[in-house]
Amino acid sequence: TLKAVIFDLDGVITDTAEYHYLAWKAIAEELGIPFTREFNENLKGVSRMDSLKLLLSQAETPIAYSDAELDQLADRKNKLYVELIEKITPADLLPGVTDFVKEIRSSGVKTGIASASKNAPTVIHRLGIEDQFDVIVDVNTLKNNKPDPEIFLTAAAALGADPADCIGVEDAVSGVDAIKAAGMFAVAIGNAAHFPHADVVLDSTSQLNFGVLKAKFEG
Numbered sequence: 338t339l340k341a342v343i344f345d346l347d348g349v350i351t352d353t354a355e356y357h358y359l360a361w362k363a364i365a366e367e368l369g370i371p372f373t374r375e376f377n378e379n380l381k382g383v384s385r386m387d388s389l390k391l392l393l394s395q396a397e398t399p400i401a402y403s404d405a406e407l408d409q410l411a412d413r414k415n416k417l418y419v420e421l422i423e424k425i426t427p428a429d430l431l432p433g434v435t436d437f438v439k440e441i442r443s444s445g446v447k448t449g450i451a452s453a454s455k456n457a458p459t460v461i462h463r464l465g466i467e468d469q470f471d472v473i474v475d476v477n478t479l480k481n482n483k484p485d486p487e488i489f490l491t492a493a494a495a496l497g498a499d500p501a502d503c504i505g506v507e508d509a510v511s512g513v514d515a516i517k518a519a520g521m522f523a524v525a526i527g528n529a530a531h532f533p534h535a536d537v538v539l540d541s542t543s544q545l546n547f548g549v550l551k552a553k554f555e556g
């Protein structure tokens with residue numbers, strides 16, 4: 338039986354995935370590295386440093402950066418991102434999310450956030466939704482990044498739920514892989530062609546319907 342629904346943040350609760358994209362694009366342009374929306378799909382859900390390394394691997398003539406230079410580039414990207422998220426308000430919640438979370442909670446099912454972002458607490462605060470989630474995993478306490486299941490397993494444990502009794506909701510390929518590796522039911526938001534491993538794929542958050550998903554979960 339369904340005990341918990343665990344959400345990714347960026348690209349699921351709010352469209353910060355677009356802000357990550359814009360910040361990385363600015364860094365790529367500075368470095369003269371080609372950067373497309375298609376390639377950006379690989380960065381979704383991936384940690385800041387791993388994203389930077391993936392981006393640098395796209396250079397036509399790869400350069401060996403020192404650790405200090407890598408840290409500087411990652412910091413610059415984060416500064417751009419932090420500027421963009423300063424403008425977030427509750428109006429930036431994606432369509433359907435508020436009602437979906439309310440429906441979940443009113444049926445006695447728990448809710449959690451499993452975001453790979455160190456900026457997640459700021460974003461959640463600016464959206465004004467802290468009290469709608471029973472747990473928000475602190476990414477700083479984790480050893481492994483998505484697609485490792487650790488973040489989803491940590492959320493489930495904090496909610497006292499068996500992974501098999503959880504639904505995970507993600508917009509990233511690495512995130513869906515993490516949900517499946519955790520042994521959970523995976524709902525992907527986005528283009529179905531990107532998510533062959535998801536149990537359900539929806540074009541957008543406006544299609545999130547608790548009754549429909551619960552029925553599919555129960556099979």
Ligand code: B16
Binds near residue numbers: 347357380381415
């Ligand atoms: P930060 P999510 C992920 O958040 C983003 O999808 C990914 O693009 C980003 O690089 C990662 O967080 C780290 O974010 O640089 O803010 O620590 O989708 O797991 O909510």
Ligand code: MG
Binds near residue numbers: 381508
């Ligand atoms: Mg995401």
